[in-house]
Amino acid sequence: MSKYDLIVVGSGAAGMMAAITAARAGNSVLLLEKLSKIGAKLKATGGGRCNLTNTLSNEDFMARFGRDGRFMTPALEALDHKALMTFFKEIGVESHAPDGYRVFPVTHSSSTIIHAMEKEMQHLGVKVLCSQKVETLEHDGEKVTGVKTVTDTFIGDNIVIATGGLGYPVLGAEGDGYPIAKSVGHKVTELYPAMMPLKTKETWVENCRADTIAKVAMHVNMKKYKRLSAKGDLIFTKGGIRGPVVLDFSREITPLLSKFDEVPILANFTKGMNEEQIRDHFKQELLKDPHRNTLQLLQTLLPESVSLELCKLAEVDPALALGKQAGSARDRLIRLLAWTPLTINGHDGFKMAMITRGGIHLKEIDPYTMQSKKIKGLYFCGEIMNLDGPCGGYNLQWSFASGYLAGMLRS
Structure with missing residues (x-):
C-alpha cells in the first residue's frame, strides 16, 4: 500500500492550493474528492465568474472579517492578493481588476481556474482520486497516520482537511470535515448559513x-x-x-x-x-x-x-x-x-447559502502553519474554520492563502 507525504481531503480552492504547494516542495501528494469531479463549488463561485481576491491592503482586508481577522496575518503574508495573481500567471491564468477592486481571471470564468490548477497538479504528479468520501481519520493518539474512505484506507504522514462548510449542499457540501475534527477533540462553533x-x-x-x-x-x-x-x-x-x-x-x-x-x-x-x-x-x-x-x-x-x-x-x-x-x-x-x-x-437555510458562518475554533489551530494544536500532522484550511468574510473575493483569497500555508507542512 502506497504511503503519501500528504493527503488532502477536498478539492476546492484551499485543497487544490495545498496539494500544489506541497507537491512543489517535492512531497508525494494524494488528493481525495468525494464527488465525481474536482472543484464543483469553485466552479459556481461568483456566479461562475470567480472573484479570486481584491486589491485591499492586508490590514484593510483582515478588518473586513471582524475581530478574528488578524488570525489571517501569517497566511496573507505568505500569499497576499499580489502573490496570488502571480501564482495564477505562472500557471497560465491572467487576472485583472476591471473596477480597480475585485480581481477576476480575464476570462471571467471559474473553469479557467479549475483547469489550470488541475493541469498544474498533473504536472507535479499529484494523485487525484474522485468519488472517495473520507469517513475516518486514522491516528495513533499523537500523530495522524492516514484516512479511511467507504472503500479504502490511505496512509499518510500529514492530512489537510479542506472540505468546506455546509453551504451549497447540491455541490457536495455536507460538513464532512466537522466530525473528523471533533473525533480528535476539536470544538466546532454553532454553524449558520451565510451569504444568501x-x-x-x-x-x-x-x-x-x-x-x-x-x-x-x-x-x-x-x-x-x-x-x-x-x-x-x-x-x-x-x-x-x-x-x-x-x-x-x-x-x-x-x-x-x-x-x-x-x-x-x-x-x-x-x-x-x-x-x-x-x-x-x-x-x-x-x-x-x-x-x-x-x-x-x-x-x-x-x-x-x-x-x-x-x-x-x-x-x-x-x-x-x-x-x-x-x-x-x-x-x-x-x-x-x-x-x-x-x-x-x-x-432558505444552507441550500441557498454560499458560505458557512462558524466552524473549527481558531484557538485550536496554529495560524503560522494551519496545523491542529490537538494532534500532529493534521491541518485545516478554508471555510471549515470559524472565519468568514463578505462578498468581494474575501473568502476565496482566504481559502487560497490558508491552503498555501497548510501545504507548506511546517511543524
Missing part, C-alpha cells in the same frame, strides 16, 4: 422586483445590535431581498434569526441622504420644475415602483403636489425615504 437572500414580512417588496437600488445602507434596528450594518446594491424578490448588500448582511442576520423570530432592520434607499438633505433635494428639484407631483419628485431619487410603494406606506397621494399633502403624511414620507423599515423573518 433573506425573506421579509413586508409583502410590498414583490411589487419592486424589476428594479435594483444602488448603494443601499442598512442596519439592524434592535438596541443591542444597531452596530450590525452593510452597504451595497439591493434587489427585491417575490418574498424578500437579495443582492450584494443582502449577501453581506445575511452573515449578521442568520445568527440573530436563531434567537429571534423576526429581525427589524432599517434601509436607506437614497444613497445615504438624511431627512434634511432629502427636503433640500426636493426644494432644488421644485425650483427646476414647480409643477412636479409627489411621485415625479420621488422618481428623482428612486425607481417608480419603489416610489409608489413608499407613497402607500406614508399614506400620501402620489398624484398630488408635495406641498399639498397633509403635513404629517409629508413628514412620514420623508422619514421613510431616509430609513425604510423592513422585517427579516426567514431564509
Whole structure:
C-alpha cells in the first residue's frame, strides 16, 4: 500500500492550493474528492465568474472579517492578493481588476481556474482520486497516520482537511470535515448559513422586483445590535431581498434569526441622504420644475415602483403636489425615504447559502502553519474554520492563502 507525504481531503480552492504547494516542495501528494469531479463549488463561485481576491491592503482586508481577522496575518503574508495573481500567471491564468477592486481571471470564468490548477497538479504528479468520501481519520493518539474512505484506507504522514462548510449542499457540501475534527477533540462553533437572500414580512417588496437600488445602507434596528450594518446594491424578490448588500448582511442576520423570530432592520434607499438633505433635494428639484407631483419628485431619487410603494406606506397621494399633502403624511414620507423599515423573518437555510458562518475554533489551530494544536500532522484550511468574510473575493483569497500555508507542512 502506497504511503503519501500528504493527503488532502477536498478539492476546492484551499485543497487544490495545498496539494500544489506541497507537491512543489517535492512531497508525494494524494488528493481525495468525494464527488465525481474536482472543484464543483469553485466552479459556481461568483456566479461562475470567480472573484479570486481584491486589491485591499492586508490590514484593510483582515478588518473586513471582524475581530478574528488578524488570525489571517501569517497566511496573507505568505500569499497576499499580489502573490496570488502571480501564482495564477505562472500557471497560465491572467487576472485583472476591471473596477480597480475585485480581481477576476480575464476570462471571467471559474473553469479557467479549475483547469489550470488541475493541469498544474498533473504536472507535479499529484494523485487525484474522485468519488472517495473520507469517513475516518486514522491516528495513533499523537500523530495522524492516514484516512479511511467507504472503500479504502490511505496512509499518510500529514492530512489537510479542506472540505468546506455546509453551504451549497447540491455541490457536495455536507460538513464532512466537522466530525473528523471533533473525533480528535476539536470544538466546532454553532454553524449558520451565510451569504444568501433573506425573506421579509413586508409583502410590498414583490411589487419592486424589476428594479435594483444602488448603494443601499442598512442596519439592524434592535438596541443591542444597531452596530450590525452593510452597504451595497439591493434587489427585491417575490418574498424578500437579495443582492450584494443582502449577501453581506445575511452573515449578521442568520445568527440573530436563531434567537429571534423576526429581525427589524432599517434601509436607506437614497444613497445615504438624511431627512434634511432629502427636503433640500426636493426644494432644488421644485425650483427646476414647480409643477412636479409627489411621485415625479420621488422618481428623482428612486425607481417608480419603489416610489409608489413608499407613497402607500406614508399614506400620501402620489398624484398630488408635495406641498399639498397633509403635513404629517409629508413628514412620514420623508422619514421613510431616509430609513425604510423592513422585517427579516426567514431564509432558505444552507441550500441557498454560499458560505458557512462558524466552524473549527481558531484557538485550536496554529495560524503560522494551519496545523491542529490537538494532534500532529493534521491541518485545516478554508471555510471549515470559524472565519468568514463578505462578498468581494474575501473568502476565496482566504481559502487560497490558508491552503498555501497548510501545504507548506511546517511543524
